[in-house]
Amino acid sequence: MAKEILEGAMAVAHAVARCRPEVVAAYPITPQTHISEELSQIVADGELDAEFVKVESEFGAASVVLGASAAGARTYTATSSQGLILMTEVLWNMAGMRLPVVLGCANRSLSAPLSIWCDHQDAESVRDCGILQLYAEDSQEACDMHILAFKIAEDRRVLLPVMVNLDGFLLTHVFEPTEIPDQALTDKFLGSYEAVLKLDVDDPATFGAFCEPDKCMEGRWMIHDACLRSLEVIEEASAAFAKAFGRASGGLIEKYKSDDAETVLVAKGSIAGTIKDVVDEMRAEGKKVGLVRLKVFRPFPREAILAALKGAKHIAVMEKGGSFGAGGIMTPEIKEVLYDAGLRIPVSGFCVQLAGREIPPDGIREIVDRVSKGERQKAYEYFRLKRELLPDLVP
Amino acid sequence: MNKLLSIEKLSIGCVAPPGESLANKTGAWRTQRPVFKQKDCTGCRGCEMVCPEGCVFGDPKKKQFDFDPDYCKGCGMCAVECPVNDIDMLMEEK
Numbered sequence: 115m116a117k118e119i120l121e122g123a124m125a126v127a128h129a130v131a132r133c134r135p136e137v138v139a140a141y142p143i144t145p146q147t148h149i150s151e152e153l154s155q156i157v158a159d160g161e162l163d164a165e166f167v168k169v170e171s172e173f174g175a176a177s178v179v180l181g182a183s184a185a186g187a188r189t190y191t192a193t194s195s196q197g198l199i200l201m202t203e204v205l206w207n208m209a210g211m212r213l214p215v216v217l218g219c220a221n222r223s224l225s226a227p228l229s230i231w232c233d234h235q236d237a238e239s240v241r242d243c244g245i246l247q248l249y250a251e252d253s254q255e256a257c258d259m260h261i262l263a264f265k266i267a268e269d270r271r272v273l274l275p276v277m278v279n280l281d282g283f284l285l286t287h288v289f290e291p292t293e294i295p296d297q298a299l300t301d302k303f304l305g306s307y308e309a310v311l312k313l314d315v316d317d318p319a320t321f322g323a324f325c326e327p328d329k330c331m332e333g334r335w336m337i338h339d340a341c342l343r344s345l346e347v348i349e350e351a352s353a354a355f356a357k358a359f360g361r362a363s364g365g366l367i368e369k370y371k372s373d374d375a376e377t378v379l380v381a382k383g384s385i386a387g388t389i390k391d392v393v394d395e396m397r398a399e400g401k402k403v404g405l406v407r408l409k410v411f412r413p414f415p416r417e418a419i420l421a422a423l424k425g426a427k428h429i430a431v432m433e434k435g436g437s438f439g440a441g442g443i444m445t446p447e448i449k450e451v452l453y454d455a456g457l458r459i460p461v462s463g464f465c466v467q468l469a470g471r472e473i474p475p476d477g478i479r480e481i482v483d484r485v486s487k488g489e490r491q492k493a494y495e496y497f498r499l500k501r502e503l504l505p506d507l508v509p
Numbered sequence: 510m511n512k513l514l515s516i517e518k519l520s521i522g523c524v525a526p527p528g529e530s531l532a533n534k535t536g537a538w539r540t541q542r543p544v545f546k547q548k549d550c551t552g553c554r555g556c557e558m559v560c561p562e563g564c565v566f567g568d569p570k571k572k573q574f575d576f577d578p579d580y581c582k583g584c585g586m587c588a589v590e591c592p593v594n595d596i597d598m599l600m601e602e603k
Contacts, residue, residue, distance in 0.1 A: 325523055333519055
């Protein structure tokens with residue numbers, strides 16, 4: 115199928131429609147709105163036989179798709195930023211009830227101060243709830259990951275919600291040549307969703323019932339176990355995708371010139387595009403630099419990360435968020451993987467691109483230069499913080 | 510589907526058979542118990558309506574109400590809302 119020049123959000127909407135969700139509920143929020151707006155148009159035009167439920171909030175949107183999924187429907191919602199954190203309570207329930215809802219998240223900063231621009235703090239704030247998290251680098255990958263998301267979520271070994279993250283504006287509002295996967299191929303790849311357990315008035319069951327302490331821990335552990343099992347399902351689904359559509363997509367991580375690299379950068383999302391340009395430039399200068407990009411953040415692909423990083427001499431993790439009062443989000447997890455393997459490779463964590471702050475290629479180059487010199491970082495660094503803007507904290 | 514569900518063993522997603530919630534007797538959470546004095550009751554059914562557990566029952570014609578000790582958590586809303594103070598809350602002795 116030919117590529118078209120499409121806006122990221124529009125392309126995602128059409129890729130989602132190819133997956134034939136039966137119920138879609140969403141509430142508008144910048145920079146996600148174009149996804150749900152286009153989906154509602156596709157439904158209104160009769161191109162997708164789905165119920166598009168208009169709701170009063172993201173809490174309502176998540177609750178509608180939770181209920182519809184519990185009733186056995188394939189469901190989709192999309193959101194961003196404040197909308198995602200308003201959904202948080204429902205996301206934990208989706209995971210606990212093992213409902214394969216697919217959610218698109220146009221990553222955007224959280225208030226306050228208010229920012230509509232991109233970072234990863236929205237998605238990372240729901241890191242622990244049992245929703246799988248995929249991160250796209252470009253529009254094409256965002257489309258493909260949505261199709262993979264349904265495949266992974268509905269696998270009987272997984273049965274968990276999956277969130278596809280695409281950077282707000284940087285991907286949602288950018289026009290790129292994108293191939294919308296063919297309808298017949300998508301139908302064949304996904305098949306229809308048949309729930310094992312569902313709400314049925316003729317055969318009632320209780321979802322989300324009270325569970326006593328003698329069983330509840332096992333109920334929660336099953337979520338963790340299914341998240342871990344999804345690692346192999348993601349790899350299988352990615353291999354099946356390549357076979358079905360004739361081009362590779364998905365997988366756990368991407369290694370870009372990292373095999374023989376001495377300094378390896380780690381990142382996720384669209385920033386990888388800029389990093390790859392810098393890696394190419396520095397390689398041309400004879401510097402052994404590479405990138406490891408996480409395509410999957412939950413489950414955390416520990417083995418793949420260890421295999422990709424164990425030969426490095428210096429590692430710099432570039433994050434679009436952090437845990438206030440502690441440090442980074444990915445940085446400590448990567449350190450844990452290395453520590454558990456008995457490796458003491460220096461790992462530095464840098465907060466870049468927070469709330470839409472751009473990082474130009476020279477910033478990436480500066481990070482590479484600094485860590486390559488063997489600088490051991492004492493604490494997670496908010497990169498190029500403009501200290502001159504700060505008030506006098508102690509008068 | 511109910512064939513796949515049992516009270517003894519968990520299912521994927523902890524989906525439970527219908528009526529499972531009744532198996533979880535929450536009365537043990539109680540520190541105070543309501544005492545329906547059945548003296549000045551007007552049969553307004555207020556106690557029955559406000560009970561968040563739905564475990565107050567009775568007959569408004571006979572003006573007699575009582576509670577189900579298996580599920581009452583002892584929140585005391587019935588006692589607070591009773592317009593004629595016909596319900597007391599007493600410390601639960603175990």
